[in-house]
Amino acid sequence: MTRLIKKITDIVPFIVVTAINSVALAMLKMGKQADDFRVFLIIAAAVIVTNLILSIVKKVLTYFTIAISSVTLFGILAVFVYPQLGILFLNNTIAALYAALFLITFFPPIFGLDPFTYDFSKKSYPESVHRMPQFKSINLVLNYFWALIFALAFTLTLITYTRDYALQQILQTIVPITLQLVIGLPLTRKLPELLMAKGSQQKNNFSSVKEMFEAMPYGLNTKKAEGLDLVIQFKLNGEETIEGYLTISRNKCSYSDGLHEKPSTTIISDSKLWLDISNGDVSGDEALINKRYTVEGDAGILLTLSDLFTASVPLKRVKKQKKDAAGSHFLYKSFEPGYIKKIVVINSSPRTDKFSKSLMMANKFLSGAESAGAEAEMVNLKDKTINFCTCCYSCWTKTPGVCIFKDDMPKILEKIRMADLIVYVTPLYVFSVSAQLKVFIDRMLPLLQPYMVKTDGITNHPNRFEEDGPNGLIVFSAGGFPEVKKNFDGISAIVRNIGSHFQKTNLMAEFFLPASELLQQPVYRERRTRVEEACFSAGRDAVLTGTISDSYMKIVSDPGVDQDVFIDQANMFWKSLDGKKAYYQGTPKLF
Numbered sequence: 001m002t003r004l005i006k007k008i009t010d011i012v013p014f015i016v017v018t019a020i021n022s023v024a025l026a027m028l029k030m031g032k033q034a035d036d037f038r039v040f041l042i043i044a045a046a047v048i049v050t051n052l053i054l055s056i057v058k059k060v061l062t063y064f065t066i067a068i069s070s071v072t073l074f075g076i077l078a079v080f081v082y083p084q085l086g087i088l089f090l091n092n093t094i095a096a097l098y099a100a101l102f103l104i105t106f107f108p109p110i111f112g113l114d115p116f117t118y119d120f121s122k123k124s125y126p127e128s129v130h131r132m133p134q135f136k137s138i139n140l141v142l143n144y145f146w147a148l149i150f151a152l153a154f155t156l157t158l159i160t161y162t163r164d165y166a167l168q169q170i171l172q173t174i175v176p177i178t179l180q181l182v183i184g185l186p187l188t189r190k191l192p193e194l195l196m197a198k199g200s201q202q203k204n205n206f207s208s209v210k211e212m213f214e215a216m217p218y219g220l221n222t223k224k225a226e227g228l229d230l231v232i233q234f235k236l237n238g239e240e241t242i243e244g245y246l247t248i249s250r251n252k253c254s255y256s257d258g259l260h261e262k263p264s265t266t267i268i269s270d271s272k273l274w275l276d277i278s279n280g281d282v283s284g285d286e287a288l289i290n291k292r293y294t295v296e297g298d299a300g301i302l303l304t305l306s307d308l309f310t311a312s313v314p315l316k317r318v319k320k321q322k323k324d325a326a327g328s329h330f331l332y333k334s335f336e337p338g339y340i341k342k343i344v345v346i347n348s349s350p351r352t353d354k355f356s357k358s359l360m361m362a363n364k365f366l367s368g369a370e371s372a373g374a375e376a377e378m379v380n381l382k383d384k385t386i387n388f389c390t391c392c393y394s395c396w397t398k399t400p401g402v403c404i405f406k407d408d409m410p411k412i413l414e415k416i417r418m419a420d421l422i423v424y425v426t427p428l429y430v431f432s433v434s435a436q437l438k439v440f441i442d443r444m445l446p447l448l449q450p451y452m453v454k455t456d457g458i459t460n461h462p463n464r465f466e467e468d469g470p471n472g473l474i475v476f477s478a479g480g481f482p483e484v485k486k487n488f489d490g491i492s493a494i495v496r497n498i499g500s501h502f503q504k505t506n507l508m509a510e511f512f513l514p515a516s517e518l519l520q521q522p523v524y525r526e527r528r529t530r531v532e533e534a535c536f537s538a539g540r541d542a543v544l545t546g547t548i549s550d551s552y553m554k555i556v557s558d559p560g561v562d563q564d565v566f567i568d569q570a571n572m573f574w575k576s577l578d579g580k581k582a583y584y585q586g587t588p589k590l591f
């Protein structure tokens with residue numbers, strides 16, 4: 001019954017608007033005035049209002065009904081209140097209709113409302129599919145595709161095709177409709193398939209394996225599935241007990257309950273684990289290496305499985321790309337608000353905090369983080385004994401996870417494993433990290449396994465300790481030259497590679513401070529305050545919101561001085577120390 005009412009309430013505004021268009025045009029053509037068919041317009045308005053009330057009461061109100069009803073009521077009202085506008089409406093009813101349709105497609109998503117295509121798409125797919133990220137993004141594309149069609153249709157109704165009145169009316173109506181029938185509808189059928197073939201970078205969020213299997217046939221990346229003919233049998237136990245198989249053949253995917261006679265491969269797993277893998281919360285490769293699930297038959301299929309459906313992303317939320325210190329775009333990672341509670345700082349500056357600008361920034365960051373409730377610990381590498389890695393690979397073979405050296409490193413690795421956020425502090429030495437930090441980074445090898453896996457297209461080693469949660473990574477580095485570009489590229493390459501190759505490590509921000517030595521001079525007090533405030537706010541936000549704004553990185557990376565002025569001032573400074581005083585005696589302390 002509700003369906004029938006919905007159909008009626010959907011169609012009534014169209015009928016009314018078409019009736020107004022035909023009657024009004026015929027009347028006006030006969031030389032009559034709008035006043036002559038007032039009664040007709042009042043009846044039309046009454047029908048529209050009744051229809052609106054009915055659709056609200058029956059909860060079947062659609063964007064279309066809202067758009068067409070409001071434009072019609074507005075036009076009728078204009079006839080009575082502002083006749084000039086009313087006549088304009090009566091002469092261009094169809095154009096007004098397309099304008100309304102354009103507005104109702106264009107604006108709702110901008111204000112966070114569902115695209116109008118949802119109503120239609122939802123009917124064609126099971127509920128589990130509605131929650132898929134592609135469903136939402138594809139609908140958004142379709143929505144704006146139709147916004148464009150309506151805008152074009154609006155323009156086409158305004159064109160004068162011929163002087164013949166009757167023919168003009170016909171063309172004015174038929175041309176836009178043809179556009180919708182010839183381009184709009186066929187592309188609406190084709191677009192979802194084309195977009196699905198491109199895959200999605202968004203994370204799935206299925207609440208059960210059953211729901212996931214139901215949605216999988218709709219999430220197949222048809223381009224990647226080309227030529228495949230395989231059957232994947234699942235034997236899942238635990239929270240959900242499922243025996244069923246996926247058939248991928250002729251660019252289609254289907255799911256059936258039960259056991260297949262001759263599956264290409266069989267996956268035996270805990271259902272919760274398989275759900276986490278499918279949602280991208282657990283690495284399938286790592287889980288397999290750690291024997292958390294087993295595979296019988298062709299295990300190679302697993303390598304293509306995640307590619308065939310949505311691409312998976314790790315646990316954290318991935319936000320929009322931000323500008324890095326050198327002004328290029330980079331995808332810094334974010335965490336859920338409040339995720340970062342424990343911070344470990346690896347300080348590799350040999351200077352004290354009275355002189356190290358890298359440390360000055362990190363200290364401010366920590367104050368901000370602590371003010372927001374985080375706990376922080378500083379490891380000063382200059383006080384530690386850390387041997388060079390000898391590349392003996394004992395930590396990968398003979399004693400997995402344990403290095404041959406019994407120096408200070410194993411204890412630091414323990415701290416690293418417990419941290420939600422790791423902060424590297426390094427002076428910029430010859431366009432790279434300090435030697436101390438590099439030795440430390442090399443010695444992180446026991447945290448990885450020797451095996452190679454592919455994550456987001458990158459070859460890397462799985463983490464050794466599955467149970468460790470993801471962690472953020474931030475670097476603070478000060479350099480003497482006034483440039484960020486090229487000067488800090490080496491450090492950036494190192495931390496970005498760590499961010500992309502250590503599966504649990506997510507690069508959240510890079511703070512590069514150029515023209516660092518000037519900061520110590522009293523005339524640069526203002527710049528120093530700006531830098532300190534930015535670092536403090538970054539620390540506070542990292543804890544409270546899980547995100548670090550690129551505006552803070554920008555403040556830090558601004559040398560605040562022209563290159564020529566910088567060179568003059570730097571030379572004056574060095575001249576003042578020339579042969580007279582050591583740097584530490586001639587330079588004002590930071591604190």
Ligand SMILES: Cc1cc2nc3c(=O)[nH]c(=O)nc-3n(C[C@H](O)[C@H](O)[C@H](O)COP(=O)(O)O)c2cc1C
Pocket residue numbers: 349350351355356357358359426427428429430431432478479480481482487516517
């Ligand atoms: C061995 C050495 C190499 C350096 N190389 C660079 C460099 O490549 N680029 C640069 O801008 N500054 C360079 N500097 C300057 C330091 O980066 C600068 O003094 C910085 O403030 C040191 O960091 P800190 O204050 O945190 O200790 C170098 C300094 C030293 C001692």
